[in-house]
Amino acid sequence: MTDLIVKSAVKEQLADQNVSADFYDALDSDVRDLLADAARRAEANERKTVQPRDL
DSSP: OOOOSOHHHHHHHTTTSOOOHHHHHHHHHHHHHHHHHHHHHHHHTTOSSOOGGGO
């Protein structure tokens, strides 16, 4: 599976924090779920375009 997140961007955003290695896998999984839910909402509203309101 391809990572959806950019680890360097996450590290930069959390510059004052330490980030465990398994945090990235958990974050990637949450992002994957969020995208799938947004796609389902768009489809349920008969749209092919995912919009911010689908989040």
